[in-house]
Amino acid sequence: MNKQLDIHRNSDAMRKSLATLGSSLGAIFLALFICAVLLLVTGKDPLAAYGKILETGFTSDKFVEMLKRATPLIFSAIAVAIGFKMNLFNIGVEGQYLFAALIAAEMGTHVSLPAPLHVLFILVVAMVSGAAWASIAAFLKIVRGINEVISTIMLNYIALSFIQWLFETFFRDDSDGGLNVKTTKIAPSGRMPDLVHDRLNGMFIVALLVAFVFWIVVFRSRFGFRLRASGLNPIAARTAGIPASRMILVALMLSGAVAGLVAMPAVIGDVYGYGPSAIATQYGFAGIAVALLGRNHPLGIVGAAMLFGFLDSTSAELQLSGIPSSIVKVIQAIIVLVVVIVNEASSRRYNRRTAERAAMALKSLDARL
Template identity: 40%
Template sequence: MNDLGETPEQRALHRHLEDRYWLRLRGRFSKEKLILALAAPVLAIVAALVLSSLVIAASGKDPLHAFSVMIDFGSKSDSQVWIVNKAIPYYLSAAAVAIGFRMKLFNIGVDGQYRVAAFFAAAVGGALALPGAIQIPIIILTAMAVGAVWAGIAGVLKTTRGVSEVITTIMLNSIAGSLIGYFLSEDKLAVKDGNLFHTTNLPDSSHFFTIPTDPKPIYGTIVIAIAVGLAYWFVLGRTRFGFDLRAVGRSEPAAAASGVSVKRMVVTSMLLSGAVAGLVGMPTLLNVSYNYGTDFPAGIGFTGIAIALLGRNHPIGMALAALLWGFLERTGIRLEFEDYAQEIVEVMQGIIVLCVVIAYETVRRYGLRVQQRKVGEELSARAAGTNDKPEVSA
């Protein structure tokens, strides 16, 4: 008997009924399944709209007019292209963060990883003059390798010295900035252009293709984001490695007992997260700036954390979250011209993330209570030896 007074037979029956409930709930269409699937996003949307309206109203402005301006401006063709291009690095950053999140690793260092990766990739690309079919893969692989090594440092320190990856990755962000600052000078790997320093410009063969759209093109690096999303879905959801990774995230002792090397999974996950993080700077490097300078965008790594949370670590969810983030940033520019406070959009972004996290957790706990109640009812019916058994499935 265990601490609950259950015999081995009772524990086995309990596990059987619990598994049976979830298999039925996931395996076929049901009213309860539909309600649970829709409840969280609907609750999050309603809460976010209400709270955002209250914040806008508190600032002395009309929330309905603000939403109308955002929808109208965001629906314009140039805004749509801007939003898609902005969402590409956001999505890559979220995917890098989500790899760690799936096994309860908090890679806070994506910001430093993508910047140091983009810098050295730009330096290597600027020093070469090869055909594009060779030059571009070299730049991308260099970025992935540097990002993987930079994140792998945190993984090795965690498994060998027990250092929290949160502390390590935050410190590595600072070190990355200092390292870039050291090499980004005229006597090392940079050239001076006016008041700015940047690496040698990439040759024309390094310029990534674009997708012609009106009035501006969509960055061709969107194919990299799509490839990462497909790989993320397949590797984490359809392979043994992905199963082991998620098992470690759920319970390290249980995973170790089943033969999974927890330390190896930690290091491997950090390497993969860093490799994807190395791609975050590629849309800017290969489609916009063609060099790494002091004006290279920073902070995308921290935005990726919010987008990963907003998208629930799901490849499609993160894509929608990245587009939403781009939409808010784009329309926020228009709101400033309408005399709305600049901080309104930032407050709305925070409200949306909090509402999604709270809504999904609330629905998850409700579903768990429903499951426990139904399993308990069937257990009671079995123990009483009656034939009047409650239906487990909805």
């Protein structure tokens, strides 16, 4: 009998993955359709726009660029997903990664270590800084019960001002001259080697590694089980001896630690320092969209980050051919909206079907007895 049940199980898991993939793909096509309507309304030719996106997107250059653009999104989305797994909405990834970028870039100039250790040191500093910034929100929640949504949003603003002050007062290095001020350049030993010369660096591999570790930790470890239990039913978890406040602290700090890596592809792979105009912003918010699209699952997140990276990589070309590049952002936003709606509907349907199948299985079990 057990064998039969196992088959039942495997086909079940498969069915779930297929259903998820199917509904996500369907949502993406629906979103593209909605965007086409929007383009038509604004007097542009949607076929030409999509044609351009495909044409430019599927060149080998663009493939590398897609991976590059996906890298920070993977970090950011995983940071968000760690929070989501415990029903914590960390909107503060933005502040956490920018803070971490500055601290890590600066600290990286103060040590001299052999190459791999130097890189590792900077990454660890970035993670610790991100975690430290996130822990403020955690403490506020644990001690005063302040909702993390509010506190992390507010902490973003504080982080921006704080970073600016730190940078202007202590870390600014004008020796390079020019308008594009940065921190002191990180020595070559602290730089991440490139995978594709000047276009993709090793942080992409680190991102995949983080995604894998995320999977192991969240879905397979004892800690991850406690994390998910606290998210699935915090009261039941508490009753079963899982301390709520410690879980909140650890989850938010882990989220912040991963967030700390978001700007690292630039900091140690491209800019070799931190500069207000050299480090891109907004990844923290894009990460929320990617996490939603990827359903907080590592595979989904990597896929969703690639899709976003792909769309982003085509925006310059679109601009050149007279199609507003903002259409890319519109497509992304609509995809996320549609996916969230479709996900909700399909998970309800999945739940209903699961219950029906279980009832059927019980009936046949009954009949055999």
